[in-house]
Amino acid sequence: MSKVTLERTLEHTFERIGKLVNERLSKLLFNRFEQGYRTTKYPDHLIHIPSPYRGRPEINFECDYSIMNLCAQNCPQQALLISEERKGMDLGKCVFCGECERLSEEKFIHFTTDFSLATARHEELFLCDENPLPKIEKEINEKIRKLFGRSLQLRQVSAGGCNACEQDINVLNTPFFDLSRLGIQIVASPRHADGIMVTGPVTKNMQQALMKTYKAIPDPKIVIAVGSCAISGGPFYQSSEVVAGVENILPVDLFIPGCPPHPLTTLKALIDYFKVTL
Numbered sequence: 534m535s536k537v538t539l540e541r542t543l544e545h546t547f548e549r550i551g552k553l554v555n556e557r558l559s560k561l562l563f564n565r566f567e568q569g570y571r572t573t574k575y576p577d578h579l580i581h582i583p584s585p586y587r588g589r590p591e592i593n594f595e596c597d598y599s600i601m602n603l604c605a606q607n608c609p610q611q612a613l614l615i616s617e618e619r620k621g622m623d624l625g626k627c628v629f630c631g632e633c634e635r636l637s638e639e640k641f642i643h644f645t646t647d648f649s650l651a652t653a654r655h656e657e658l659f660l661c662d663e664n665p666l667p668k669i670e671k672e673i674n675e676k677i678r679k680l681f682g683r684s685l686q687l688r689q690v691s692a693g694g695c696n697a698c699e700q701d702i703n704v705l706n707t708p709f710f711d712l713s714r715l716g717i718q719i720v721a722s723p724r725h726a727d728g729i730m731v732t733g734p735v736t737k738n739m740q741q742a743l744m745k746t747y748k749a750i751p752d753p754k755i756v757i758a759v760g761s762c763a764i765s766g767g768p769f770y771q772s773s774e775v776v777a778g779v780e781n782i783l784p785v786d787l788f789i790p791g792c793p794p795h796p797l798t799t800l801k802a803l804i805d806y807f808k809v810t811l
């Protein structure tokens with residue numbers, strides 16, 4: 534092939550490739566413009582979750598004792614404590630199955646669509662007359678907020694989880710929530726992380742891996758227990774094969790209840806606890 538023919542062939546090929554790229558690119562751009570901006574403006578714009586969702590429970594301790602007792606006896610998690618001395622619901626144990634709401638015909642417990650459920654103190658997960666709402670105290674962990682309020686890298690460890698909590702954490706990385714716009718990222722290595730998000734009841738098989746991951750994170754570090762399994766063992770709380778809650782082996786800074794917690798519950802918890810600045 535002569536030099537001239539080769540040059541023409543190359544010119545022709547590049548022309549075709551250019552056309553193809555242009556066509557594809559314009560299609561891509563058109564698609565992008567057609568889709569518009571999909572990322573939520575939360576927390577500036579509030580989001581309402583529709584009603585089949587079970588969020589913060591409203592509990593009526595004035596309800597008939599026999600109804601409360603019936604619910605407590607039928608709770609698969611033993612999350613309801615009903616006695617003459619003390620009445621309450623352990624949000625850390627609850628799997629939000631709705632059985633108590635159904636049995637009491639909403640007279641005792643009614644689940645609202647409020648997704649604000651997290652707290653930094655385990656004892657606040659016990660909802661009773663004196664503590665009707667889990668909340669994140671403003672004054673605690675000011676040092677942590679100063680350190681991580683603008684940039685937070687987290688390593689996620691599934692310590693025997695069923696993948697529900699893990700998937701709902703993944704959802705935070707989709708274009709709708711776009712977690713990275715808040716300066717929060719899920720990273721692949723504990724060496725790059727400021728803390729861990731633990732899901733699952735911490736099976737004995739995963740205990741060593743979890744401890745190794747924790748140790749690999751440089752100080753100061755934080756631990757977040759996501760979901761009722763990580764907080765209390767969830768449906769596996771009686772199994773001898775789990776440690777039934779991260780708190781039994783590591784100091785937990787933030788508890789995010791749910792089964793699994795809604796992505797908005799986790800997002801709100803992270804914003805509130807770390808006082809993320811936009």
Ligand code: SF4
Nearest residue numbers: 608627628630631633
């Ligand atoms: S919703 Fe929670 S408290 Fe009610 S029965 Fe189910 S696990 Fe128990």
